[in-house]
Amino acid sequence: MGAGIGAGLAAIGAGIGIGRIGGSAMEGMARQPEASGKIQGAMLVIAALIEVAALFALVICLMVAMS
Amino acid sequence: MSVFLSLAKRFSVVIILMLSIPPATVFALQEGHGTAEKGAVEKKFNATEVIIHHVLDDHIWHLWDHGGTIYLPVIVYSPEKGLEIFSSHHFYDAHHNTVEYSGYKLDHNHIYLTESGQAVLDLSITKNVAMLLINATLLLLVFIAVARGYKKNQGKAPKGIQSFLEPVIVFVRDEIVKPNIGHHYEKFLPYMLTLFFFILFGNLLGLLPGAGNLTGNIAVTLTLAVITFIITNVKGNKQYWSHIFWTPGVPLPLRIVILPVEIIGIFTKPFSLTLRLFVAITAGHIVLLSLISLAFIFQSVTVGFVSTLMVLFVTLIELLVAGIQAYVFTLFSSLYIGMATAENEHH
Numbered sequence: 001m002g003a004g005i006g007a008g009l010a011a012i013g014a015g016i017g018i019g020r021i022g023g024s025a026m027e028g029m030a031r032q033p034e035a036s037g038k039i040q041g042a043m044l045v046i047a048a049l050i051e052v053a054a055l056f057a058l059v060i061c062l063m064v065a066m067s
Numbered sequence: 068m069s070v071f072l073s074l075a076k077r078f079s080v081v082i083i084l085m086l087s088i089p090p091a092t093v094f095a096l097q098e099g100h101g102t103a104e105k106g107a108v109e110k111k112f113n114a115t116e117v118i119i120h121h122v123l124d125d126h127i128w129h130l131w132d133h134g135g136t137i138y139l140p141v142i143v144y145s146p147e148k149g150l151e152i153f154s155s156h157h158f159y160d161a162h163h164n165t166v167e168y169s170g171y172k173l174d175h176n177h178i179y180l181t182e183s184g185q186a187v188l189d190l191s192i193t194k195n196v197a198m199l200l201i202n203a204t205l206l207l208l209v210f211i212a213v214a215r216g217y218k219k220n221q222g223k224a225p226k227g228i229q230s231f232l233e234p235v236i237v238f239v240r241d242e243i244v245k246p247n248i249g250h251h252y253e254k255f256l257p258y259m260l261t262l263f264f265f266i267l268f269g270n271l272l273g274l275l276p277g278a279g280n281l282t283g284n285i286a287v288t289l290t291l292a293v294i295t296f297i298i299t300n301v302k303g304n305k306q307y308w309s310h311i312f313w314t315p316g317v318p319l320p321l322r323i324v325i326l327p328v329e330i331i332g333i334f335t336k337p338f339s340l341t342l343r344l345f346v347a348i349t350a351g352h353i354v355l356l357s358l359i360s361l362a363f364i365f366q367s368v369t370v371g372f373v374s375t376l377m378v379l380f381v382t383l384i385e386l387l388v389a390g391i392q393a394y395v396f397t398l399f400s401s402l403y404i405g406m407a408t409a410e411n412e413h414h
Contacts, residue, residue, distance in 0.1 A: 048387075052343050055347060055350030059353070062115075062353065
């Protein structure tokens, strides 16, 4: 059960992080549409980094669930 | 209008090709689990076991049941028995259980001596090693063709595979290496390009059905990170080392406190590089395999259809992740090397 809770918390963390990035990116793009290409690129990269942190927690939860 | 139609035609071909990936993966997943032992009791589908087995390394390469297994060579060295090379076929009997052979036994994919139970030096061509060789061959083929193209088309517009890879190579040079390393970036450019394309091709190959998990193997990512670590610290100039051991611009008692933190900081960089790539790729594969396993757990066609769509969607995300992780690894490597060789700080 701990593994399930852990995985859920990891998903929440990833959701909050990526949501905030997406929000700031949208805001930046709305303020300055010319920069939207760069903002989009940076957003994707940072989303991947946050995703890795969440997936790391997921892998640990899977390891706990199996052993 | 005709432009849209031709675009739609091209996209539909791509989408149809992509839709064939999940069923092929399902097909690859289906073998060996429940259908291998004809006449034996049908084993209940154990999703965890199947997923972990597909993500880890293996001495055999199991593509499909009944004849689709490639038994890779086992190369072991031990002080007692010396160097021995034999096919891993000897380790498996007719019912695909592991048996002991010639003084060696296979336990959870590790080879031990039967009498003493000690581990041996395992230099076998496992699935990941075979994937590594395939990746290296692919890189050599592609880039020797590109180099030959450049030699032939000197001064002319690029043609063929040159024109496909040139934007990517220029992207790595102009967006990743040049801004972060600054001057003398040409010395590090071959390594950065190799790193980028090795990781990119390794990630993409790992997504094919039946492929091995190359860049999701922590030994592989650790090796790449260690190479970056060696290059960073060998090329580190006096400024870099003085910043670590004797941080300037900071009062003396604080320097003593900062010293262990900076020393640990030297090692956290390759550590984070290793873990980032390993976790991203392995977790992506685990998510894909879990979605495919849904169809087997529920044993229903509707769930199979829904899971195929979800797998298609997640595969597209994994393609993006493959590219981004290659980019991020190369970016951080060039950042570290740039910080180590930076030359123009004035205090």
